[in-house]
Amino acid sequence: PKSAIARVLPKSALLPRLLWRRPAAPAVLLLLLLPWSPARLSMKVFRRKALVLCLGYVLLLLLTMLNLLDYKWHKEPQQCNRPPPARRAPSSPQLPHFQRRSDIRSVYRLPAPPPRQRxxxxxxxxxxxxxxxxxxxxxxxxxxxxxxxxxxxxxxxxxxxxxxxxxxxxxxxxxxxxxxDLAVFQLYNTAGAGKNLTTLGIFGAATNKVICSSPLCPAYRKEVVGMVDDKVCKKCPPQQLSLLQDECxxxxxxxxxxxxxxxxxxxxxxxxxxxxxxxxxxxxxxxxxxxxxxxxxxxxxxxxxxxxxxxxxxxxxxxxxxxxxxxxxxxxxxxxxxxxxxxxxxxxxxxxxxxxxxxxxxxxxxxxxxxxxxxxxxxxxxxxxxxxxxxxxxxxxxxxxxxxxxxxxxxxxxxxxxxxxxxxxxxxxxxxxxxxxxxxxxxxxxxxxxxxxxxxxxxxxxxxxxxxxxxxxxxxxxxxx
Missing domain, CATH: 3.40.50.300 (P-loop containing nucleotide triphosphate hydrolases)
Structure with a gap:
């Protein structure tokens, strides 16, 4: 009854005076007034979503500012991070190198220099x-x-x-x-039918610094200047021409x-x-x-x-x-x-x-x-x-x-x-x-x-x-x- 509602909620509360004066179904009024009503619940959900969106916007703004600062820093030449130049690099085309983890700084890095001409x-x-x-x-x-x-x-x-x-x-x-393409040596192999040519079968192999040095043979070091003793080099194990081709x-x-x-x-x-x-x-x-x-x-x-x-x-x-x-x-x-x-x-x-x-x-x-x-x-x-x-x-x-x-x-x-x-x-x-x-x-x-x-x-x-x-x-x- 109306008297019961009045005792719960005074006239100056949530409902406008017009709504108070016109007759309404008691069930509808109760739904609006109860603390667990759907209207109140939807308002709380809206407030929470608005709070989450605000926090997300602030976080995105902070990340953008950090990326801009990082880009400005990384664009400067950093000598300590520059890798030393390689002494030798393969001239054959290599497969692309994929990063193991995502790094947004890699997007802003300068392109690698073109490979050196042989x-x-x-x-x-x-x-x-x-x-x-x-x-x-x-x-x-x-x-x-x-x-x-x-x-x-x-x-x-x-x-x-x-x-x-x-x-x-x-x-x-x-x-x-x-x-x-060192397989061409096999076309002119004089060792006999069925015998594959090895590194020691190439003319002049006994004094060749590549053949007599690591990784093909431990007798000499390629970076050390000095004549090769053919008697020492002839003791090197014969290797397949494919290994010498890889070295080439x-x-x-x-x-x-x-x-x-x-x-x-x-x-x-x-x-x-x-x-x-x-x-x-x-x-x-x-x-x-x-x-x-x-x-x-x-x-x-x-x-x-x-x-x-x-x-x-x-x-x-x-x-x-x-x-x-x-x-x-x-x-x-x-x-x-x-x-x-x-x-x-x-x-x-x-x-x-x-x-x-x-x-x-x-x-x-x-x-x-x-x-x-x-x-x-x-x-x-x-x-x-x-x-x-x-x-x-x-x-x-x-x-x-x-x-x-x-x-x-x-x-x-x-x-x-x-x-x-x-x-x-x-x-x-x-x-x-x-x-x-x-x-x-x-x-x-x-x-x-x-x-x-x-x-x-x-x-x-x-x-x-x-x-x-x-x-x-x-x-x-x-x-x-």
Whole structure:
């Protein structure tokens, strides 16, 4: 009844006067007045939601301010957080690296620098030009993956093919090796059917610093400059070529030294390939010194000399090589036919060298800035200056250890009589040894074959036996290249 409601709630309370005067159902009024009514409950829920929304807004505002402060701080260069540069990094594309946890700061980090371009180098030279010593300047560098005469496998497998006919196969092998595809060695495996080639089966492996050092072999450390003893390296366990191939991918600089490519034009497709960007270092030496060294090591080069001599054009009329008595007197003088082929190969070598130098004098676009001539005589007389020039050309840094190594290798007590052995030698004797080893007739024969490259490279011809023997007179002048 109305009197009961009045006792519970006075007229001035929640209900307006109009509602109080008009009749209403007692049940509705009770629902509005009771503390547990639905209306009061919905009001409490609304207040709680409003409180939660307010707190969430304040929290979001605080997080936004913290992120802005963090962005401003992280944008500044933080030297202590910058990782040290890696000594070597794989050149092959790597899978993207995903963070293990979400970090909003990574969104604002600067993009990583592009990967370093691989530097591919071919040392273009011929036999007995000091190339073994020159190759050690790269073999000893811990930043260089070096291969010594890999085309030797092509010549051995395809013997007795002549030198010119093997040029295409040589280029194809180099193209694979510069991409670290070492499986190409299996194509020219001479070990026999069913036998896989190992790291110790590669030509020159016994003195290769990568093959004889960790992780392939514990005998040496790649970062320590020093000659490799082939007897020690031969005790290394033979490894699969796939392991050496993995090592190849870790290096930014790959250098191959070879004597079996005769014309620079053979390498033109590789130098024009934008994926390779090959650079060529042309190591040259006085042809008379080359011929003298070839005669000294004639028995070790007999197969190669025969392959080179077969490349001569039989239609070309040429003057007789030496005299008949020298050619036939093999038992008395210990040379004979070996000398004949050793000097006969100089005709093909110098003819090919002349073509290459003529191309370099008027370089096409693919050769510009990608070709460097180095005279062996300049290397042994001033090794530090020459090493700095060579390393600058291929974007390498000369360490004090490398300068000391080059200096020691050209300051030996004498001129070694052992061919195919790299050792410390006297620079003066290395440059002029041919002047006392060759006869005047042999010298004139070589000069007739090689007068064009000699004129371009700055090697003066002699006019008399007395001029040859006068060691006080230098036969070197400034080259045209």
């Amino acid at each position: 530097q591919l180098v071919y040392v273009f030279t011929t036999w007995r030009s000091g190339s073994s010593f020159f190759g050690e300047l790269f073999n000893q560098n811990p930043e260089v993956f070096f291969l010594y005469e890999p085309v030797w496998h092509v010549w051995q497998k395809l013997y007795p093919g002549d030198a010119v006919s093997l040029q295409g196969a040589a280029r194809d092998m180099l193209s694979s090796l510069y991409r670290c 991918h870790k290096y930014h600089t790959l250098v191959i030294k070879g004597v079996r490519v005769f014309d620079l034009a053979v390498l033109a497709p590789l130098m024009q390939d934008p994926a390779l960007q090959l650079k060529v270092i042309h190591l040259v030496r006085d042809p008379r010194a080359v011929a003298s060294s070839r005669i000294k090591s004639r028995h070790g080069l007999i197969r190669e000399s025969l392959q080179v001599v077969r490349s001569r054009d039989p239609r070309v009329h040429r003057m007789p090589l030496l005299d008949a008595s020298h050619k036939l007197n093999s038992k008395k003088e210990g040379g004979g036919g070996s000398d004949y082929h050793a000097l006969g190969a100089m005709e093909v070598i110098c003819s090919s060298m002349a073509k290459t130098l003529q191309t370099a004098l008027r370089p096409p676009d693919w050769l510009k800035n990608n070709y460097l001539v180095v005279r062996y005589e300049d290397l042994v007389v001033d090794p530090i200056k020459t090493v700095r020039q060579v390393y600058g050309f291929v974007n390498l840094v000369v360490s004090p250890e490398m300068e000391k190594f080059a200096l020691n290798m050209t300051s030996g007590p004498g001129y070694s009589s052992k061919p195919f052995v790299v050792s410390a030698r006297n620079a003066t004797q290395a440059v002029s040894a041919w002047r006392t080893a060759l006869s005047f007739q042999q010298i004139k024969q070589i000069e007739d074959y090689c007068h064009q490259p000699m004129a371009i490279l700055g090697y003066e011809r002699v006019n008399s036996p007395e001029e040859v023997k006068d060691l006080s007179k230098t036969l070197l002048r400034m080259p045209r290249l």
